[in-house]
Amino acid sequence: MKMTKIYEGSHQWIMFGRDEGKPANIIDTNQYVVRTPNRCLLLDPGGAELFAPMMAAVLHHAPVDQITDLFASHQDPDVISSLGLWDQALTNAKLHAPAIWEGFLRHYSCESIEYVPISDNGGTIKLESVELQIIPAHYLHSPGNFHVYDPQAKILMTGDVGAAFEAPDAPVFVDNFAAHVEKMRHWHQRMMPSNQAKRVWIERVRNLDIDILAPQHGRMFKGDDVKRFLDWFDALQVGIAV
Amino acid sequence: MTNQTKSQFIAVASITSELSAVMVVAKEISLAAANAKAIAFRAGDKAKGFQPITDFINELAKETIELVTNINIYALVLYRLTVDEFQKTTAYNKFELAAKMAEGAAYAKSMQEPVDHARLSMQDCQRQFKRDVSQLLGQLEAVMHHARAARVIAANSRIEASQAGEYLQSLQAVAESVDKAAHTIHDNVQRCRIALSIYRNS
Numbered sequence: 001m002k003m004t005k006i007y008e009g010s011h012q013w014i015m016f017g018r019d020e021g022k023p024a025n026i027i028d029t030n031q032y033v034v035r036t037p038n039r040c041l042l043l044d045p046g047g048a049e050l051f052a053p054m055m056a057a058v059l060h061h062a063p064v065d066q067i068t069d070l071f072a073s074h075q076d077p078d079v080i081s082s083l084g085l086w087d088q089a090l091t092n093a094k095l096h097a098p099a100i101w102e103g104f105l106r107h108y109s110c111e112s113i114e115y116v117p118i119s120d121n122g123g124t125i126k127l128e129s130v131e132l133q134i135i136p137a138h139y140l141h142s143p144g145n146f147h148v149y150d151p152q153a154k155i156l157m158t159g160d161v162g163a164a165f166e167a168p169d170a171p172v173f174v175d176n177f178a179a180h181v182e183k184m185r186h187w188h189q190r191m192m193p194s195n196q197a198k199r200v201w202i203e204r205v206r207n208l209d210i211d212i213l214a215p216q217h218g219r220m221f222k223g224d225d226v227k228r229f230l231d232w233f234d235a236l237q238v239g240i241a242v
Numbered sequence: 243m244t245n246q247t248k249s250q251f252i253a254v255a256s257i258t259s260e261l262s263a264v265m266v267v268a269k270e271i272s273l274a275a276a277n278a279k280a281i282a283f284r285a286g287d288k289a290k291g292f293q294p295i296t297d298f299i300n301e302l303a304k305e306t307i308e309l310v311t312n313i314n315i316y317a318l319v320l321y322r323l324t325v326d327e328f329q330k331t332t333a334y335n336k337f338e339l340a341a342k343m344a345e346g347a348a349y350a351k352s353m354q355e356p357v358d359h360a361r362l363s364m365q366d367c368q369r370q371f372k373r374d375v376s377q378l379l380g381q382l383e384a385v386m387h388h389a390r391a392a393r394v395i396a397a398n399s400r401i402e403a404s405q406a407g408e409y410l411q412s413l414q415a416v417a418e419s420v421d422k423a424a425h426t427i428h429d430n431v432q433r434c435r436i437a438l439s440i441y442r443n444s
Contacts, residue, residue, distance in 0.1 A: 056343035
């Protein structure tokens with residue numbers, strides 16, 4: 001599992017992905033960790049298949065008892081089907097996840113972890129002195145969907161928005177936006193169902209000061225590529241399968 | 243999922259299936275008893291010896307239904323335990339793998355506690371499963387006992403039926419149906435016992 005520190009300040013952001021040991025027939029995912037002095041938040045911790053390499057990778061940054069928070073942007077298995085395993089490994093943790101998916105996500109088993117439901121209008125996650133904003137991103141692509149914004153690190157974790165599928169050895173940041181577009185086009189047209197939801201989300205995130213846009217699949221966007229992505233997405237017609 | 247886990251799931255699921263067939267047959271015995279009672283009543287003195295047997299058949303059917311109902315509840319508990327054991331075994335294996343993969347990591351040692359805890363939980367589940375299987379086998383033995391008793395009653399019924407004059411055929415049919423039902427219950431329960439017995443001492 002490749003680990004890349006993408007922010008270092010009063011706290012850290014670490015991106016995990018490009019797992020070489022993962023079975024070839026499952027989708028590659030990026031996991032993000034926000035590390036404060038005594039706590040650790042896993043954003044979209046991944047599928048059950050990924051649990052062992054992900055846990056092993058996190059242990060380079062935090063002990064098990066400091067993994068106190070999990071966040072699931074939505075209910076998909078590549079996002080959170082590892083929940084039942086985290087549930088048995090962690091003794092004092094919370095799962096921040098969309099309220100509408102609570103009954104569904106509990107199918108993965110969530111007995112010792114406390115489910116903290118996120119209402120439709122979002123909220124915050126407080127991690128010691130760090131306050132992360134939970135940004136609504138409904139219908140992008142899931143009907144109950146959230147992104148996480150860190151105003152201090154200026155990172156927006158965007159789940160499936162900005163996703164692309166890459167070779168295992170691909171760089172973690174977009175280095176040629178024009179070339180990258182074709183890796184994203186069909187995914188966004190097919191997986192994102194609503195042009196209206198997309199416009200509302202773009203208006204919302206254009207107001208945020210973003211250095212890094214961090215999707216759950218493929219490369220991250222930084223600097224000017226963040227605006228390029230938003231402009232490109234704004235112009236894209238989505239929901240093409242109907 | 244290992245082959246042993248798959249077999250365990252199948253064994254537990256097959257109990258419910260076999261027992262639902264037993265339940266149907268036990269209800270048939272109960273009906274046969276009611277039918278026999280009506281015939282014996284019409285036959286009067288000619289079937290005097292048959293009358294107490296019908297009550298006995300009915301009682302036996304009721305007890306079998308009650309036993310099977312309880313066993314079905316128990317089988318559901320056993321199924322949940324099988325799911326639990328599967329989850330705990332999966333967790334233990336994944337935790338061990340994570341610990342191995344984390345060798346050299348700054349906080350690798352912190353994984354030891356979850357590994358130990360998962361191992362103990364898994365072992366607890368396995369012990370509980372064996373205990374529950376032993377109890378279930380005991381309950382199944384009780385149903386087998388009822389089935390054997392029903393066959394004895396069926397044999398007695400045949401003797402009594404032979405003295406019932408023009409009611410001989412009807413009462414013999416009742417005896418045959420009790421005997422057949424007892425046979426079916428015996429076979430089905432025996433299959434349950436065979437499916438489960440390998441887990442008692444595994």
